[in-house]
Amino acid sequence: xxxxxxxxxxAVVPIILFAIFLMFVLVRLSPVDPAQAYLAASNIHPTEExxxxxxxxxxxxxxxIVQYFQTVADIVRFDFGNSYVTNTPVWQExxxxxxxxxxxAFSSILVAIIVSVxxxxxxxxxxxxxxxxxxxxxxxxxxxxxxxxxxxxxxFFFAVKLDLFPVEGRGTWQHFVLPSITLSLALIAxxxxxxxxxxxxxxxxxxxxxxRTRGLKEKGIMVKHVLRISISPMLTxxxxxxxxxxxxxxxxxxxxxxxxxxxxxxxxxxxxxxxVIQSYVVLAACLFIVCNLIVDIIQLYLDPRISRxxxxxx
Amino acid sequence: MARIRTALKGKWPFAxxxxxxxxxxxxxxxxxxxAPNDPIQVNLALKLMPxxxxxxxxxxxxxxxxxxxxxxGARVSLGFATLIFVASLGIGLVVGTLAGYRGGxxxxxxxxxxxxxxxxxxxxxxxGIVGLLGPGLWQVVVALMMVQWVxxxxxxxxxxxxxxEQNFITAARISGSSNWxxxxxxxxxxxxxxxxxMGTLEMGWAIMDISALSFLGLGIQPPTPxxxxxxxxxxxxxxxxxxxxxxxxxxxxxxxxSFNVIxxxxxxxxxxxxxx
Numbered sequence: 001x002x003x004x005x006x007x008x009x010x011a012v013v014p015i016i017l018f019a020i021f022l023m024f025v026l027v028r029l030s031p032v033d034p035a036q037a038y039l040a041a042s043n044i045h046p047t048e049e050x051x052x053x054x055x056x057x058x059x060x061x062x063x064x065i066v067q068y069f070q071t072v073a074d075i076v077r078f079d080f081g082n083s084y085v086t087n088t089p090v091w092q093e094x095x096x097x098x099x100x101x102x103x104x105a106f107s108s109i110l111v112a113i114i115v116s117v118x119x120x121x122x123x124x125x126x127x128x129x130x131x132x133x134x135x136x137x138x139x140x141x142x143x144x145x146x147x148x149x150x151x152x153x154x155x156f157f158f159a160v161k162l163d164l165f166p167v168e169g170r171g172t173w174q175h176f177v178l179p180s181i182t183l184s185l186a187l188i189a190x191x192x193x194x195x196x197x198x199x200x201x202x203x204x205x206x207x208x209x210x211x212r213t214r215g216l217k218e219k220g221i222m223v224k225h226v227l228r229i230s231i232s233p234m235l236t237x238x239x240x241x242x243x244x245x246x247x248x249x250x251x252x253x254x255x256x257x258x259x260x261x262x263x264x265x266x267x268x269x270x271x272x273x274x275x276v277i278q279s280y281v282v283l284a285a286c287l288f289i290v291c292n293l294i295v296d297i298i299q300l301y302l303d304p305r306i307s308r309x310x311x312x313x314x
Numbered sequence: 315m316a317r318i319r320t321a322l323k324g325k326w327p328f329a330x331x332x333x334x335x336x337x338x339x340x341x342x343x344x345x346x347x348x349a350p351n352d353p354i355q356v357n358l359a360l361k362l363m364p365x366x367x368x369x370x371x372x373x374x375x376x377x378x379x380x381x382x383x384x385x386x387g388a389r390v391s392l393g394f395a396t397l398i399f400v401a402s403l404g405i406g407l408v409v410g411t412l413a414g415y416r417g418g419x420x421x422x423x424x425x426x427x428x429x430x431x432x433x434x435x436x437x438x439x440x441x442g443i444v445g446l447l448g449p450g451l452w453q454v455v456v457a458l459m460m461v462q463w464v465x466x467x468x469x470x471x472x473x474x475x476x477x478x479e480q481n482f483i484t485a486a487r488i489s490g491s492s493n494w495x496x497x498x499x500x501x502x503x504x505x506x507x508x509x510x511x512m513g514t515l516e517m518g519w520a521i522m523d524i525s526a527l528s529f530l531g532l533g534i535q536p537p538t539p540x541x542x543x544x545x546x547x548x549x550x551x552x553x554x555x556x557x558x559x560x561x562x563x564x565x566x567x568x569x570x571x572s573f574n575v576i577x578x579x580x581x582x583x584x585x586x587x588x589x590x
Contacts, residue, residue, distance in 0.1 A: 149563035243435025
């Protein structure tokens with residue numbers, strides 16, 4: 001197991017290096033000249049001299065391979081450069097905005113788990129009942145509603161018409177309600193289906209039959225054994241859907257004017273703020289990889305039967 | 315009649331959704347002929363009008379016909395989603411068969427590349443690419459293509475690798491078929507059906523992604539009618555004219571849900587695992 005862990009940890013390194021490489025290539029391929037973008041973002045009229053000076057400062061006149069290793073070295077030291085717009089280190093900008101995004105993400109995961117665990121479990125136990133049909137409908141809706149539209153529809157009904165919640169911004173718990181619901185519906189759709197499928201699978205297992213023949217209470221078998229084991233695939237789902245959550249925060253933050261990292265990223269795209277774009281994408285990839293790694297490790301701990309060979313290689 | 319009823323038993327969601335999609339595809343093809351008005355004709359004297367005979371769903375903030383804009387919006391969404399689907403399937407097919415059939419270092423190199431692209435959350439990479447190439451419809455299409463072909467390539471490669479060892483391929487080789495012929499006549503036809511199923515689900519994603527990017531202002535630029543962009547414009551008039559943002563959202567919902575229902579029931583039938 002220890003060897004497996006070490007192997008997995010080392011497997012992550014080339015992927016992150018590749019992620020940085022891909023970003024590096026994209027920046028060089030992009031028609032935007034970083035020096036020009038910098039001057040445009042700082043409202044300085046570009047002259048040939050200034051451009052040349054900036055290019056030298058960014059190291060654009062050096063060989064590509066040197067530039068690449070410089071980029072890798074910078075990122076490893078958490079030095080993402082300065083934002084072209086605010087001229088402060090990107091790292092600092094991220095640190096001030098990340099908490100808002102994380103709060104939003106965690107509250108949505110919480111809502112998703114609170115709704116989908118009972119719903120998925122019950123719709124498997126009472127298969128083909130009205131509850132099962134309802135949960136199926138909800139999953140289809142959750143997978144097919146455009147998130148930004150859902151956000152505005154919720155704003156329209158609950159903030160404008162009924163005036164129950166604030167339209168935008170961040171501060172009190174009321175501010176969390178609509179964004180969290182918007183963001184969690186897509187997750188609820190997935191987790192409910194995942195849990196339902198895995199509960200149905202577990203119900204076929206012999207230990208359920210054995211429990212019944214021993215005369216154990218049905219409720220006990222369900223909650224103590226079936227539910228406990230069936231939760232495990234949800235963990236994988238959590239890791240795999242982190243990307244969906246991340247992009248979801250971008251859109252939801254835009255709709256609800258949530259002062260987070262995702263909105264900053266969109267602003268950066270419009271301002272051609274290359275260091276911010278680059279660091280967001282690389283950080284998102286790292287987060288995605290690391291979370292999947294953690295989920296794998298937790299699962300290995302929960303269910304040691306999982307063989308090393310049978311697992312998908314990252 | 316009775317026969318049709320038994321054939322449709324338990325499959326009515328599939329039938330309804332296929333019907334919806336057929337209608338939407340027809341609409342997107344026939345939009346110039348069935349739309350009552352010009353979708354980009356601005357007429358400020360007629361702005362935010364209630365439904366009338368001439369403008370069946372009313373007009374928007376610039377006096378443009380809502381119905382016509384919705385119909386032409388179908389064209390953009392479905393058209394570009396189809397384009398992305400065909401293009402990424404094409405790239406995936408070439409890369410996947412090459413990697414699976416040849417094996418060796420080509421396989422390793424191509425698959426490592428795919429792994430690398432898959433290490434990014436999907437839409438984040440798309441946004442990154444659009445951010446670096448600059449906003450615009452074609453940038454969005456290219457970015458979505460660059461991200462989506464990877465999934466097709468991986469799946470096709472897996473199927474080709476397992477199929478390569480089967481008897482009918484060996485038989486074809488013994489009887490003197492060239493590699494090219496084996497790929498064209500035996501591998502590709504067997505790989506395509508499950509991939510088409512996956513493609514149905516991907517179409518739904520593509521439509522959502524295109525509209526999301528347009529909503530963020532990165533995709534289709536005004537005045538081209540596109541559902542995501544229309545929702546974005548409509549939100550400014552939410553208090554007085556909520557229908558401006560409600561209609562296009564419902565369109566997206568109908569189309570995407572149809573693709574998902576069809577994709578899901580097809581993948582049950584073909585035993586294709588969907589990707590979450």
